[in-house]
Amino acid sequence: MVPEIGHFALALALALALxxxxxxxxxxxxxxxxxxxxxxxTAIGQVLFVAIAFAALMQAFIASDFTVRxxxxxxxxxxxxxxxxxxxxxxxxxxxxxxxxxxxxFGAGVAWFGSNIPAETKARTLSVQAWISxxxxxxxxxxxxxxxxxxxxxxDGNDLNPLLQDMGLAMHPPLLYFGYxxxxxxxxxxxxxxxxxxxDPAWARWVRPWTLAAWVSLTAGIALGSWWAxxxxxxxxxxxxxxxxxxxxMPWLLGTALLHSAIVTEKRDAFKSWTILLAILTFxxxxxxxxxxxxxxxxxxxxxxxxxxxxxxxxGLLAVSIGGSLALYAWRxxxxxxxxxxxxxxxxxxxxxxxxxxxxxxxxxxxxxxxPLILEAITGDKIxxxxxxxxxxxxxxxxxxxxxxxxxxxxxxxxxxxxxxxxRIRFVVVLAFIAALAAWYLLNGGPIMAYLAILGAAWLLFxxxxxxxxxxxxxxxxxxxxxxxxxxxxxxxxxxxxxxxGVAVLMMGMIGSTGWKSEEIVxxxxxxxxxxxxxxxxxxxxTQVQGPNYIADRGTLVVRRDGELVTTLFPERRYYPVAESxxxxxAIRSTLAGDLYTSIAxxxxxxxxxxGAWTLRILYEPLVNLIWIGSILLVIGGCxxxxxxxxxxxxxxxxxxxxxxxxxxE
Amino acid sequence: MKRLIAGLPFIAAVIFGGFFLWGxxxxxxxxxxxxxxxxxxxxxxxxxxxxxxxxxxxxxxDLVGNERPVVVNVFASWCVPCRAEHAVxxxxxxxxxxxxxxxxxxxxxxxxxxxLNDLGNPYERIGSDLSGRTGIEWGLSGVPETFIVDGDGTVxxxxxxxxxGPDAVERFTQALKQAxxxxxxxxx
Numbered sequence: 001m002v003p004e005i006g007h008f009a010l011a012l013a014l015a016l017a018l019x020x021x022x023x024x025x026x027x028x029x030x031x032x033x034x035x036x037x038x039x040x041x042t043a044i045g046q047v048l049f050v051a052i053a054f055a056a057l058m059q060a061f062i063a064s065d066f067t068v069r070x071x072x073x074x075x076x077x078x079x080x081x082x083x084x085x086x087x088x089x090x091x092x093x094x095x096x097x098x099x100x101x102x103x104x105x106f107g108a109g110v111a112w113f114g115s116n117i118p119a120e121t122k123a124r125t126l127s128v129q130a131w132i133s134x135x136x137x138x139x140x141x142x143x144x145x146x147x148x149x150x151x152x153x154x155x156d157g158n159d160l161n162p163l164l165q166d167m168g169l170a171m172h173p174p175l176l177y178f179g180y181x182x183x184x185x186x187x188x189x190x191x192x193x194x195x196x197x198x199x200d201p202a203w204a205r206w207v208r209p210w211t212l213a214a215w216v217s218l219t220a221g222i223a224l225g226s227w228w229a230x231x232x233x234x235x236x237x238x239x240x241x242x243x244x245x246x247x248x249x250m251p252w253l254l255g256t257a258l259l260h261s262a263i264v265t266e267k268r269d270a271f272k273s274w275t276i277l278l279a280i281l282t283f284x285x286x287x288x289x290x291x292x293x294x295x296x297x298x299x300x301x302x303x304x305x306x307x308x309x310x311x312x313x314x315x316g317l318l319a320v321s322i323g324g325s326l327a328l329y330a331w332r333x334x335x336x337x338x339x340x341x342x343x344x345x346x347x348x349x350x351x352x353x354x355x356x357x358x359x360x361x362x363x364x365x366x367x368x369x370x371x372p373l374i375l376e377a378i379t380g381d382k383i384x385x386x387x388x389x390x391x392x393x394x395x396x397x398x399x400x401x402x403x404x405x406x407x408x409x410x411x412x413x414x415x416x417x418x419x420x421x422x423x424r425i426r427f428v429v430v431l432a433f434i435a436a437l438a439a440w441y442l443l444n445g446g447p448i449m450a451y452l453a454i455l456g457a458a459w460l461l462f463x464x465x466x467x468x469x470x471x472x473x474x475x476x477x478x479x480x481x482x483x484x485x486x487x488x489x490x491x492x493x494x495x496x497x498x499x500x501x502g503v504a505v506l507m508m509g510m511i512g513s514t515g516w517k518s519e520e521i522v523x524x525x526x527x528x529x530x531x532x533x534x535x536x537x538x539x540x541x542x543t544q545v546q547g548p549n550y551i552a553d554r555g556t557l558v559v560r561r562d563g564e565l566v567t568t569l570f571p572e573r574r575y576y577p578v579a580e581s582x583x584x585x586x587a588i589r590s591t592l593a594g595d596l597y598t599s600i601a602x603x604x605x606x607x608x609x610x611x612g613a614w615t616l617r618i619l620y621e622p623l624v625n626l627i628w629i630g631s632i633l634l635v636i637g638g639c640x641x642x643x644x645x646x647x648x649x650x651x652x653x654x655x656x657x658x659x660x661x662x663x664x665x666e
Numbered sequence: 667m668k669r670l671i672a673g674l675p676f677i678a679a680v681i682f683g684g685f686f687l688w689g690x691x692x693x694x695x696x697x698x699x700x701x702x703x704x705x706x707x708x709x710x711x712x713x714x715x716x717x718x719x720x721x722x723x724x725x726x727x728d729l730v731g732n733e734r735p736v737v738v739n740v741f742a743s744w745c746v747p748c749r750a751e752h753a754v755x756x757x758x759x760x761x762x763x764x765x766x767x768x769x770x771x772x773x774x775x776x777x778x779x780x781x782l783n784d785l786g787n788p789y790e791r792i793g794s795d796l797s798g799r800t801g802i803e804w805g806l807s808g809v810p811e812t813f814i815v816d817g818d819g820t821v822x823x824x825x826x827x828x829x830x831g832p833d834a835v836e837r838f839t840q841a842l843k844q845a846x847x848x849x850x851x852x853x854x
Contacts, residue, residue: 273672295689311690312690326679329672330672330673
């Protein structure tokens with residue numbers, strides 16, 4: 001019964017979305033206030049019905065209702081409850097339902113909180129949002145019904161892919177989707193603005209909190225996914241330039257550009273058609289990600305069960321939404337008036353460079369990701385583009401970005417004072433060089449690129465702190481006065497400082513864990529000793545243990561440093577009999593200085609009379625935890641900025657501009 | 667001009683869309699790795715023997731001019747599946763009379779010697795490819811890989827991954843028989 005309610009609720013949501021996709025926008029062009037207002041009710045009704053459907057599916061998973069095909073294929077009665085719940089979004093159908101739920105949440109959010117948005121803009125925006133809803137709801141109902149029943153019902157399920165049975169991954173898709181799909185509302189705003197033919201600073205201000213909310217979630221989602229890959233996949237890396245990672249990273253990069261260009265539109269009424277284009281492209285890349293993950297277009301470690309028919313349907317959706325919006329852009333954007341002149345050295349110019357670099361970086365990742373497909377289509381050759389390409393192309397761009405990132409906040413709008421600027425950053429530049437040279441002296445060895453990166457990270461960190469110190473006049477006035485100034489700064493300004501510092505911290509982690517990683521792969525019998533990064537590790541053997549739905553071989557590794565016991569690690573190799581698959585559970589000793597990372601692989605084959613020998617993989621990754629700490633700083637910075645009164649969703653439309661010396665930079 | 671620039675994103679999207687449409691062709695399998703060397707001459711190489719081992723080194727000239735096609739197996743002591751495969755290949759050599767040559771890929775000589783002493787050495791010749799250069803010439807996608815090369819030095823068959831398990835052994839046996847790599851009347 002419950003699954004049928006869910007199915008029916010989805011159909012009702014589709015009906016509401018159909019109404020919402022026509023009525024409000026027609027009302028906006030005819031000036032019919034009642035029609036426009038209807039979007040309010042339909043948007044909120046949509047989220048209710050989709051939530052009912054989602055709850056119905058979740059109930060089927062929690063109760064292990066094996067009459068529902070999706071539950072049979074992705075769950076098992078013995079699975080821990082958390083993963084039963086997470087199983088709701090573990091499959092193609094369930095995750096698509098989650099996608100739609102978030103789409104509806106953002107639509108309803110604008111309907112509910114957007115009282116400051118003019119009725120016409122709001123009506124158009126919500127209609128555009130409903131077009132996306134119609135596309136995806138019909139996709140779900142027509143090709144991937146999550147509530148399909150099976151008869152006769154089997155006694156038990158096939159289990160969720162064991163790799164996905166992990167806390168990090170339970171949370172990863174919801175956050176990632178919140179980011180991905182969150183950009184939909186920005187897209188809708190952009191299309192509505194194109195239809196209206198008007199973009200002004202107020203528009204940028206309505207769009208910004210939604211962009212920021214999506215960006216924060218996407219940041220958290222990507223970081224969580226990277227963290228999951230790091231400790232669950234057992235490869236000991238946190239980023240692999242896998243196509244599916246890339247498709248989540250591209251909207252992030254372009255979304256970051258959008259976040260910054262929207263500031264210029266808001267403050268200076270400039271970059272208007274560029275901001276619109278970024279809004280369209282950012283969501284287009286999110287859609288592209290959805291398409292690539294679900295169509296089997298590229299080889300990837302991720303990807304759902306593949307079905308060409310679904311791929312074709314999504315491609316159709318893409319053609320309509322991306323093609324349609326870009327055609328609209330080609331038609332309407334040239335009519336937009338440019339505004340806000342500025343000098344080559346100014347905050348605008350700094351943000352322009354930021355945008356160009358981010359867009360170029362996005363283009364690089366896009367090209368690298370799709371190059372195998374393009375080459376195969378043209379020449380028939382099959383290749384894969386791996387980390388060497390991305391590292392060579394991407395890292396120099398990021399270093400250039402870091403230079404401007406440190407510089408940008410020092411620049412004032414319209415025209416910056418060059419002499420004053422040099423005066424302010426001189427000290428920071430010297431400090432950054434000292435830090436890089438100190439690193440060179442202390443570490444001797446490692447790639448030259450790593451020292452350039454250290455220089456960049458140090459510059460960014462010091463410049464960000466210096467700019468913040470200047471703003472509160474730290475050490476120039478009494479501390480109490482500085483504290484008062486800090487309190488009076490807009491939260492968005494603190495948010496920028498935190499986020500930029502977060503990038504510096506993140507960089508340090510990346511540099512440490514790639515430039516100074518040590519790794520040993522040994523074929524070890526019990527009693528074998530391995531020495532790595534000052535740790536002496538003794539393999540004491542492996543035993544078999546029984547988990548709730550798996551059997552594991554658990555290795556015991558005693559870690560000593562200078563003869564003293566540090567810790568004992570228990571890496572596992574788990575075998576899930578129901579799903580017939582294996583996972584690696586690495587054991588990690590984590591400190592701020594670095595992670596000692598151990599994993600154990602399958603024992604030697606039975607055909608070899610060398611039983612008791614195992615393959616051990618032991619890595620030391622210095623500073624790797626700074627990556628997660630930096631990501632957390634980014635998220636906190638974004639949240640702080642989001643809580644800024646001036647930008648808060650629902651803040652009065654014409655809030656008073658803050659004093660010009662306290663303009664938030666990012 | 668302005669119109670043209672504003673239209674560029676649309677044009678780019680249409681081009682990408684065309685590639686995507688092509689990519690969705692149901693007959694296309696992005697996971698399939700084509701065997702580039704099949705029916706091609708084996709690459710030229712000349713590898714030294716593994717130091718500390720009495721087995722001689724391996725060069726392309728050793729593969730050419732044999733009476734029957736021979737088998738080249740790329741292995742390493744650090745490669746766990748190679749251990750499992752080793753037993754299978756040894757059986758082919760001992761029972762079926764297959765001629766087996768080895769390329770020891772990116773392996774420390776002392777590890778390789780220990781490995782072969784522990785497990786036995788079914789290889790007539792072993793070349794030590796420390797730098798991995800020869801592996802690149804052969805177009806390796808991983809270790810182990812196994813090739814059948816005929817008397818002219820042409821690659822007849824390539825097997826990616828360990829020849830372990832009934833299906834793999836069956837495919838490999840078929841390939842050996844088709845190539846005529848097994849002496850007639852050998853026990854099977």
